[in-house]
Amino acid sequence: MTPASPAPTFRTATPDDVPGLVALIESAYRGDASRAGWTTEADLLGGQRTDADMVLAVVNDTSGRMLVAETGGVLAACCQLENRDGHAYFGTFAVRPDMQGGGLGKQVLAEAERLARDEWDAAEMRMTVITARAELIAWYVRRGYVRTGELSPFPYGDERFGLPKRDDLRFEILTKKLR
Template sequence: MPENPVFRTATPADVPDLVALIESAYRGEASRAGWTTEADILGGQRTDADMVAAMVNGTSGRMLVAEQDGVLAACCQLENRGGHAYFGTFAVDPGRQGGGLGKQVLTEAERLARDEWGAAEMHMTVITAREELIAWYVRRGYVRTGELSPFPYGDARFGLPRRDDLQFELLTKKLH
């Protein structure tokens, strides 16, 4: 049984491991070990070292990491957007998915946003084709807003789409 996660803010030294974790959770064959894979809808990269370093070094938020059994097991990006927080770049090691670690990371992110930043709401965007992932967030109190934004087609930094109907939907949750 894995130990409870230890949470901390990522440092620049974590960037290579964070890139590997995020890629493993979303792209390629390794991602198919978990249920959060995007391999069927997107190829190419999910992120790169420059993008992750920008999140780690950003002044408006933090990259939260969860270590389990001494290993980087999960992460998420949190941004303080004045009144609400943004949750993104959420990744759990595919071999550790399905055991509650993702719920623990999301709960800690919500706690940080509410208690440390005074955020009234958490916002996130999810690819609408990811119905099972949206359902997971809805079970955790997130609301589908119907507010859509386009997928960045033509920008290989965000992946190579395998279909032409990708878009994001804003999900929100009140942080009481």
Template sequence: MATAERAAQPTFRTATEADVPALVALVESAYRGEASRAGWTTEADLLEGQRTDPEGVAAVVGGSAGRMVVAESGGALVACCQLENRDGHAYFGMFAVSPVLQGGGLGKAVLAEAERFAHQEWGADEMHMTVISAREDLIAWYVRRGYARTGEMSPFPYGDERFGRPTRDDLQFELLVKKLGQPEGV
């Protein structure tokens, strides 16, 4: 893991349309290209090209089924995540932490805020997410926070460059699930 700079305690808010360019830049920096290698969440060895685009982020920000959560520290946008309210459970996605702040507890704080919101505000009993199954280090991070591997896989969208250009042909997503309102894992 990269050595992280400590961020001040973040403040959370719902993203607005004005945040879209900064959100796209944050997500790209956390997962793609050389800048992403400053953190440990990079997908640069698995995928080239973009992770998201302004249209996709704007659709999440303007969507009625959920919200894009922004974490700010010292006046800067430093992390984000997408939450969707889906029939009794919440979906967690588009999670990004500034690469230079990864490993310092900011991601854990964002995840905790997302779980708190989904459980308290929406009454969601579970949080669901999908993670590229080849990302064993990332899956292990979620498991330590109480998420369970389900073994339920879904295909990677090969051929749709909105999600990047895979550098290997075995990518798929695994569903991870956590019961909300329960203590965090070790």
């Protein structure tokens, strides 16, 4: 386990952050660099996790924001938040692999929940997680998220989301009441 991270500072991403965000997200999920942390999807998916156009679309989306966490002036983590008619959607969650295991992810998730509840008056947070990611689902469950059993297919054939290494990938919706 990594030592506790210093307290992060949070801000909303800007277009200038896009290259750093793409590198952060890719490092947390794909390739050998991702294996330094526990959030890797490298055994499930190859190819890209995101690209500059996809991240810029989130940064510019007026119905949400890309939340950035910095520690010591270094881009350390991020997540996507969308305000969706009474609930918030949480996604594109990434923590630098060399900073995983020290509590930073918990802090980012707590800040995302606070923003959704206090700024958007969202009653619930929702997310989708690949069902094969049992450790990750368990991490969210320990933080109060509930497995809904609602499943959706993985976008096979759309290389923007990666190259599947298995034919049984699908997503499950997890939810948490915020108020």
